[in-house]
Amino acid sequence: GENVEQHPSTLSVQEGDSAVIKCTYSDSASNYFPWYKQELGKRPQLIIDIRSNVGEKKDQRIAVTLNKTAKHFSLHITETQPEDSAVYFCAATRGYKLSFGAGTTVTVRA
Amino acid sequence: IAGITQAPTSQILAAGRRMTLRCTQDMRHNAMYWYRQDLGLGLRLIHYSNTAGTTGKGEVPDGYSVSRANTDDFPLTLASAVPSQTSVYFCASSDSASSTDTQYFGPGTRLTVL
Numbered sequence: 001g002e003n004v005e006q007h008p009s010t011l012s013v014q015e016g017d018s019a020v021i022k023c024t025y026s027d028s029a030s031n032y033f034p035w036y037k038q039e040l041g042k043r044p045q046l047i048i049d050i051r052s053n054v055g056e057k058k059d060q061r062i063a064v065t066l067n068k069t070a071k072h073f074s075l076h077i078t079e080t081q082p083e084d085s086a087v088y089f090c091a092a093t094r095g096y097k098l099s100f101g102a103g104t105t106v107t108v109r110a
Numbered sequence: 111i112a113g114i115t116q117a118p119t120s121q122i123l124a125a126g127r128r129m130t131l132r133c134t135q136d137m138r139h140n141a142m143y144w145y146r147q148d149l150g151l152g153l154r155l156i157h158y159s160n161t162a163g164t165t166g167k168g169e170v171p172d173g174y175s176v177s178r179a180n181t182d183d184f185p186l187t188l189a190s191a192v193p194s195q196t197s198v199y200f201c202a203s204s205d206s207a208s209s210t211d212t213q214y215f216g217p218g219t220r221l222t223v224l
Contacts, residue, residue, distance in 0.1 A: 001169070006152075032210040043200060043215040044153070051210055089152055096141055096160065096204070097168060098213060100152035 002027040004092050006101025014109050019077040021104045023090035026071070030092040033066060033073045038087045038103075047088075048075070080108045113137070114216035116201050122222045123191050131186040131219050133201030141204045142184040143168075143213065144176060146197040153200065159184055191223045 003026040013019045025033075031052035036044035050057045050064045050073065057064050061080075066073040073092075077084055085108045090101040114135040123129050135142065140161045145153040145168075155168030159178040173195060175187045184203075188195055199219045204211040 004152075009150075034212065036215075043217050045215070046212055049210075049212065096143075096158065096211075097155055098143075098153075099169075100154070102150055102152045 002030060002092055002094070002097075002099035004090060004099045004101045006090050006104055008104060009102065010105045010107070012107045012109060013080050015080055015082065017080055019075075019080055019084070019106055019108075021075045021088055021090065021106075022072060023074070023092075023101050024070075024072045025092040025099075027092070027094060028068075028071060029094040032093050033064070034091050034098070035064060035075050036089045036091065036100075038089065040086075044089060077106075080106075082108050082110055084108050114201055114203055114214060116199075116216040116219050118219060119217070120220040120222075122224065123188075125191055125193060125223055127191050129188045129191055129221070131188075131199055131201075131221070133184045133186070133216055134182050135184075135201075135203045135214075135216075136182065137203060137205075137214070138181060139203035139214075140181070140206050141211070142178065143202040143204075144174070144184070144186045145200045145202065145215075146170065146195075147200060147218075148197050156186065156199075191221075193223045195221065196223045197221060 034049035038044045063076045144156040157176040201216040202213040
């Protein structure tokens with residue numbers, strides 16, 4: 001099955017700086033890579049996703065890049081704000097079974 | 111507001127007891143999923159259903175069963191709860207079982223088995 005590894009497990013950034021989270025996956029047939037944000041005590045919510053036919057996607061301060069050859073994808077958050085503090089999960093799938101990374105706890109320092 | 115609801119919000123359960131976690135969605139999504147979330151392990155798929163009347167096993171199905179009698183409901187049953195099933199359980203749904211369909215999550219059920 002698919003194995004997704006996510007790094008780092010924790011990330012502390014100064015407000016206004018950028019945050020980068022990296023994930024690798026094992027199944028070369030995976031074709032969909034969503035990112036979820038989970039605030040404390042809340043449900044995971046999709047923030048951005050990318051499909052295997054696209055190398056990069058951007059939505060305001062959030063961008064995701066995908067390198068299919070190397071089997072890794074990354075989340076980039078620019079101009080971080082306190083409300084960006086949360087746990088972020090990457091995931092990968094080639095079917096309907098999403099495989100999640102272990103999560104990255106992001107803390108934005110004011 | 112359309113979406114997914116789960117019940118109960120939280121539950122403390124004695125080991126050996128039977129428990130059913132409820133999940134209902136009103137988006138007419140065909141596919142539904144149950145995940146458990148444990149610290150440091152992310153979310154792991156327990157069971158899924160591509161459409162009403164069909165179910166399948168996920169990554170960690172042992173000790174759990176599901177049914178999908180209709181489109182809206184997807185209950186998860188623990189026949190005889192054990193402490194290792196202490197976790198936060200999330201139900202999710204997607205429009206279809208296509209690999210690129212977004213999965214939407216319910217608010218979760220925090221279950222403690224003593």
